[in-house]
Amino acid sequence: MLVPGARSANGALRKSCFGRPYVQVLAAIMLGIGLGHFYPAIGESLKPLGDAFIKLVKMIIAPVIFLTVATGIGGMNDLQKVGRVASKAMAYFFTFSTLALILGLIVANIVRPGAGLNIDPASLDVQAIVGYATKAHEQSVTGFLMNMIPSTIVGAFAEGNILQVLFFSVLFGVALAMVGDRGKPVFSLLQALTVPIFKLVSLLMKAAPIGAFGAMAFTIGKYGLGSIVNLAMLVGTFYFTGLLFVFGILGAVCRYNGFSILSLISYIKEELLLVLGTSSSEAALPSLIDKMEKAGCNRSVVALVIPTGYSFNLDGTNIYMTLAALFIAQATNTDLSIADQILLLLVAMLSSKGAAGVTGAGFITLAATLSVVPSVPVAGMALILGVDRFMSECRALTNLVGNAVASLVVARWEGELDQAQLEAAFRGQPLSSR
Numbered sequence: 001m002l003v004p005g006a007r008s009a010n011g012a013l014r015k016s017c018f019g020r021p022y023v024q025v026l027a028a029i030m031l032g033i034g035l036g037h038f039y040p041a042i043g044e045s046l047k048p049l050g051d052a053f054i055k056l057v058k059m060i061i062a063p064v065i066f067l068t069v070a071t072g073i074g075g076m077n078d079l080q081k082v083g084r085v086a087s088k089a090m091a092y093f094f095t096f097s098t099l100a101l102i103l104g105l106i107v108a109n110i111v112r113p114g115a116g117l118n119i120d121p122a123s124l125d126v127q128a129i130v131g132y133a134t135k136a137h138e139q140s141v142t143g144f145l146m147n148m149i150p151s152t153i154v155g156a157f158a159e160g161n162i163l164q165v166l167f168f169s170v171l172f173g174v175a176l177a178m179v180g181d182r183g184k185p186v187f188s189l190l191q192a193l194t195v196p197i198f199k200l201v202s203l204l205m206k207a208a209p210i211g212a213f214g215a216m217a218f219t220i221g222k223y224g225l226g227s228i229v230n231l232a233m234l235v236g237t238f239y240f241t242g243l244l245f246v247f248g249i250l251g252a253v254c255r256y257n258g259f260s261i262l263s264l265i266s267y268i269k270e271e272l273l274l275v276l277g278t279s280s281s282e283a284a285l286p287s288l289i290d291k292m293e294k295a296g297c298n299r300s301v302v303a304l305v306i307p308t309g310y311s312f313n314l315d316g317t318n319i320y321m322t323l324a325a326l327f328i329a330q331a332t333n334t335d336l337s338i339a340d341q342i343l344l345l346l347v348a349m350l351s352s353k354g355a356a357g358v359t360g361a362g363f364i365t366l367a368a369t370l371s372v373v374p375s376v377p378v379a380g381m382a383l384i385l386g387v388d389r390f391m392s393e394c395r396a397l398t399n400l401v402g403n404a405v406a407s408l409v410v411a412r413w414e415g416e417l418d419q420a421q422l423e424a425a426f427r428g429q430p431l432s433s434r
Contacts, residue, residue, distance in 0.1 A: 036220025043221020049214020073173025114330030212277025316398025
C-alpha cells in the first residue's frame with residue numbers, strides 16, 4: 001500500500017543523493033568506463049575534458065598555496081613554531097616514506113609478481129620509454145634543490161611549480177610575521193582574498209564529474225581493460241600493497257592518534273573519487289587543504305604540511321618504485337642480492353623526493369632510480385608502460401590519504417587539532433574554520 005507522499009519523498013531522496021558531489025563523480029567514472037570500453041574511439045576523443053578540468057584546478061593551486069601559507073605563517077606570534085612544525089612534518093614524511101619503500105620491497109619478495117615471465121631485456125622495445133628516461137636523467141638532488149628557488153616570483157606562479165610557490169610563500173609569510181603591526185593591512189587583505197579564492201575552488205569542483213568522465217573514458221578507451229590482464233599480477237599486487245599500507249600502517253597511526261582511518265576516508269571521499277577519475281592528486285589539492293582546516297587542523301599546520309607533502313610524502317609512489325623495480329628484475333631473471341636491494345632502497349629514498357603528484361611522475365622517478373642501480377635493466381620499464389596509467393591511480397590515492405593523515409597527526413602533535421571539530425566533520429557536520 002502506498003503511503004501518501006511516499007513517492008515524492010523517495011524522489012526527493014534520490015535527488016538529494018545525486019546532488020552529492022561524490023555521487024556525481026562516481027556516476028561519471030562509471031559512465032566513462034562504460035563509454036571507453038564499448039566505444040573506445042569516442043572515449044579517446046574525450047581526453048580534452050579531463051585535461052581541461054586539471055588545467056582549471058592547476059590554475060587555482062598557486063593562489064591557494066600562497067594565501068594559505070602566507071596567512072598561516074603571517075598570523076603566528078611565535079616564528080619558532082614554523083621551524084618546529086616543518087621539522088615534525090619532515091620527520092613524519094621521512095619515516096613513512098621509508099616504511100612505504102620497505103613494504104613494497106617485502107611484498108615484492110614474498111609475492112614475486114614477475115617470476116616466471118622469463119623475458120629477455122634485449123627483446124624489449126625501449127623507444128617507448130626514451131622520453132621518460134631522458135627526463136629521469138635530468139633529475140638530481142642538487143638540481144631538485146636548485147629548482148626549489150624560482151628565477152622570479154612571477155615565474156613561480158606562472159609555471160605553477162608547487163615547490164617554488166611554497167618556497168616563496170614561506171619566506172613571505174615569515175617576513176609578514178616579522179614586520180609586526182606594519183604588516184597588518186597586508187595580512188588583512190590576504191585573509192579577505194582567501195574567501196573568494198576558496199569560493200572559486202568550490203565552483204571549479206562542480207565541474208569535477210565532467211573532468212572525471214572525460215579522463216576515465218580516455219584511459220579505458222586508449223588502454224582498454226584487457227591491457228591489465230597480462231600484467232594483472234603486478235597491478236593486483238600493487239593495489240593490495242597500497243591497501244595494506246593505508247589500512248595497516250596508516251590505520252594504526254590514526255588509531256594511536258585518536259581517530260579512525262575509515263572515518264577519514266569517508267570524510268575525503270569526494271577528493272578520492274576525483275583522484276580516481278583523473279589519476280592526478282593535484283586535482284584534489286585545493287579542496288583537501290580546505291577540508292583539513294574544516295576538520296579542525298590549524299591553518300598554519302595545514303599550510304605547511306599539505307603542500308610540502310605533495311613533494312615529500314608520496315607513499316604510493318614509494319611503494320610503486322620498489323615493487324615495480326623488483327617486478328622488472330624478476331621478469332627479466334635478474335638476480336638481486338640483499339646488497340642490491342638495499343642500494344635500490346637508498347636510491348629510491350632520494351629520487352622519490354620532489355616527484356610532484358601528477359600523472360607520469362612515478363614512472364619518471366622509477367626511471368631515475370633504475371638508471372642509478374645498474375643491476376636492474378632500465379629497458380624492463382617497457383614491460384609496465386601499458387599498465388602504468390592504472391597504477392597511477394593507486395599511487396595518487398595512496399599519496400592523498402597519506403597527506404591527509406600527516407596533516408591531522410602533525411596538528412595533533414602541535415596541539416593544533418580541534419578534536420570536537422574533527423569529530424563533527426567526520427559526522428558530516430563540520431564547523432566553519434574561517
